[in-house]
Amino acid sequence: MIDAGLPVSLHSDDPAMHGADPGEVYIGAVTALGLDVDGAIDLCLAAVDAASLDGTDRRDLRRSFQQQIADLHAQL
Secondary structure (H helix, E strand, C coil): CCCCCCCCCCCCCCHHHHCCCHHHHHHHHHHHHCCCHHHHHHHHHHHHHHCCCCHHHHHHHHHHHHHHHHHHHHHC
Protein backbone atom coordinates (compact mmCIF):
# COMPACT_ATOMS: atom_id res chain seq x y z
CA MET A 1 0.00 0.00 0.00
CA ILE A 2 2.88 2.36 0.77
CA ASP A 3 4.48 1.64 -2.60
CA ALA A 4 1.14 2.42 -4.25
CA GLY A 5 1.12 5.85 -2.60
CA LEU A 6 -1.75 5.15 -0.21
CA PRO A 7 -1.72 6.85 3.18
CA VAL A 8 -0.87 4.22 5.80
CA SER A 9 -1.07 4.79 9.54
CA LEU A 10 -0.25 2.51 12.44
CA HIS A 11 -2.23 1.97 15.61
CA SER A 12 -2.03 0.00 18.83
CA ASP A 13 -5.55 -0.22 20.22
CA ASP A 14 -4.75 -2.42 23.19
CA PRO A 15 -1.03 -2.62 24.05
CA ALA A 16 -1.61 -5.01 26.96
CA MET A 17 -3.49 -7.47 24.77
CA HIS A 18 -1.17 -7.27 21.77
CA GLY A 19 2.07 -6.94 23.72
CA ALA A 20 3.30 -3.79 21.98
CA ASP A 21 2.96 -0.12 22.80
CA PRO A 22 2.72 2.47 19.98
CA GLY A 23 6.49 3.03 19.94
CA GLU A 24 7.14 -0.68 19.56
CA VAL A 25 4.54 -0.88 16.77
CA TYR A 26 6.36 1.87 14.85
CA ILE A 27 9.80 0.32 15.42
CA GLY A 28 8.54 -3.06 14.24
CA ALA A 29 6.86 -1.66 11.16
CA VAL A 30 9.76 0.58 10.17
CA THR A 31 12.17 -2.35 10.58
CA ALA A 32 9.97 -4.89 8.77
CA LEU A 33 9.20 -2.53 5.90
CA GLY A 34 12.75 -1.19 5.60
CA LEU A 35 11.59 2.41 5.92
CA ASP A 36 13.94 5.31 6.36
CA VAL A 37 13.34 8.34 8.58
CA ASP A 38 11.14 10.01 5.96
CA GLY A 39 9.04 6.85 5.67
CA ALA A 40 8.52 6.81 9.44
CA ILE A 41 7.54 10.48 9.32
CA ASP A 42 5.01 9.71 6.59
CA LEU A 43 3.42 7.05 8.83
CA CYS A 44 3.14 9.52 11.71
CA LEU A 45 1.65 12.30 9.61
CA ALA A 46 -0.81 9.91 7.94
CA ALA A 47 -2.14 9.06 11.41
CA VAL A 48 -2.60 12.77 12.16
CA ASP A 49 -4.35 13.29 8.83
CA ALA A 50 -6.73 10.39 9.60
CA ALA A 51 -7.55 11.60 13.12
CA SER A 52 -11.19 12.25 13.95
CA LEU A 53 -10.73 15.98 14.42
CA ASP A 54 -12.20 19.06 12.82
CA GLY A 55 -10.07 20.82 10.24
CA THR A 56 -8.62 23.42 12.60
CA ASP A 57 -7.64 20.90 15.29
CA ARG A 58 -6.16 18.53 12.69
CA ARG A 59 -4.15 21.36 11.12
CA ASP A 60 -2.88 22.48 14.55
CA LEU A 61 -1.92 18.92 15.49
CA ARG A 62 -0.14 18.44 12.16
CA ARG A 63 1.81 21.66 12.66
CA SER A 64 2.78 20.53 16.15
CA PHE A 65 3.98 17.17 14.83
CA GLN A 66 5.88 18.85 12.00
CA GLN A 67 7.62 21.19 14.46
CA GLN A 68 8.58 18.32 16.74
CA ILE A 69 9.80 16.31 13.74
CA ALA A 70 11.88 19.27 12.55
CA ASP A 71 13.39 19.64 16.04
CA LEU A 72 14.25 15.94 16.19
CA HIS A 73 15.50 15.87 12.59
CA ALA A 74 17.89 18.73 13.40
CA GLN A 75 19.46 16.51 16.06
CA LEU A 76 20.27 13.71 13.58
